Amino acid sequence: MWTDPPVVCQWQEPRNLWTSNYINDYKFNEDKLTVQFRTGVLWPIGIATLRYGNMPYQGWDMKPDPEGKGVIITVTGVCITVTWLCIGNKVQLKWIANATTSALKEHFNKPYNVKRMVQLYSLKIMREAACDFFPDFDAHNQIEATCPKEWVMERHNYHAMAFLSRAYNFQWSRWNVGAGNRSIVMQIREAVDKQREAKFQLLQVTPQRATILKCMELSQEFSAEPIVGLQFYPDLFTLNMSYGSVDARRTSFNMKYRLVETVFDLLQELKVCSYS
Template sequence: MNLLETMELPKRLQQSKYQVRYRAPSPPPPGVTRSPEEIEAEIKRVEAEYENLALVFIELPQEVMWSEPPVVCQWYEPRRLWMTTYINDYKFNEDKLTVQFRTGVLWPIGFATLRYSNLPYQGWDVRPDLESDGVIISVTGVCVSVTWLCCGSSVRLQWIANATTPALKDHFQKPYSVKKMIQIMREAACDFFPDFDAHNLVEGSCPKEWVGERHTYHAMAFLARAYNFQWSRWNATAGSRNIVMQIREAIDRKREGKFSLLHATPQHATILNCTELSQEFNLDPLAGLQFYPDLFTLNLSYGSVDARRAPFLMKYRLVETVFSMLTELKLCSFS
């Protein structure tokens, strides 16, 4: 006696190849006018071809600062690269932070953003914090403005203006090392820390001779509790061997003076005879100024008694923190 028994195999997903290549219609040749019927027929044909493509709708994560519409790309495993060949009908909703597009393949999806979307800087400011023993660094980028507070060996994110998402809000007022701060901001697509070749990718940058620029940052770090430094509109066109910025003493806010123009080169530092509001820029120094090899020695003769004493009262941990931030931001080369 034979017994027949039906056995059900476990269900599993079956792989099915899906690949649809869509080519957008080319525009008509110059001078050729199409009739309304031809235009309507082409629109219907495009809509029919769109029906064969997969429609994808994605809400963008709030952990990233979307300053500009992201680029949608897909991972092509055989060549191990990201590509946009199959992405069509792309739509970005800036208010709701959503992305909609059609694709002819179901490959892994990724989003790319412009790394240096905030460069060149629109302005910057370095000044002592009167409420603590720290130094405040404020930078205005193309999309957002960021303020940091350097205290001892740590740096704190104070504020971000014009942010599109609360991406970095959880990191406000928390102490981090400079390297950790850079990592956090880059992961949130808020990169204010250009690499050494970034000037090749940023239009309007003004790369300075690095040895002189780095030395100027070190002097600024020593004097950051005594002076207020600001960007100057003359710096961008001054050339690679000339750094121009605004400077004034900031030890006592009640006796703050007007900004002067500081001119620093690899050979010397001086105060210029012109100002930020001058009609023309010239490199003539103030009358009576002697030769000073750098900003540090300029302060020892030109600064007030309190300003001359300030660098010797600076704690070395704060100096190195401010110096590290300035060298990573590269304010003089991108403003």
């Protein structure tokens, strides 16, 4: 799934590194997905690409699975969109949209443990397909237009989102990157009533509190002013306990522990708040 023309390189044993110094007359045929080049030395040849070529995320969405008891997480990269389904303590790769090849299709709908998928399968499967959506701790040094969030706050927020994942629909916000590293901004709406769809509201989470904002996603300017009458809530979970509907509170209390941890683990690996 090349987002940019691949780079042909060779392994230089004396220096113990990959180099493209001896690659000449390089030609890449995008239609046939073939590469032509000349080289002056017969060293081992490899094809390289930018590891984070699909990042930063252009958007993400998390919502309850309308046809089951799972949670659907969709992440849109620069070129492709990947959808996962979390069920119990397993996660399935459901779909890859806008892919230029059929890579990874054989792994669709196969249940994987999140940590094992990330540590073993994603390292091998997704990176070999040039489709890495699991940034390392220092990925912000290699990706432009990102704002790494304070890790304790971000991790705590992912846990709260996981608890509420069957009751709410969460989406990215264009205000998040400019909010700074001590503030997470996203869109939120209740998703317990399938007959009546609620409107998205802006949610701001800081190390001190969680707030529903007065401004909207399409507002001309961002304002951190909360809606009228909103009380103090230290995090997203406690906000739901008072501000959420009875059905939303009941759904979050009935969440299965395995599903909560699966959603949390996947969010923690994707780091959607820091890279969108």
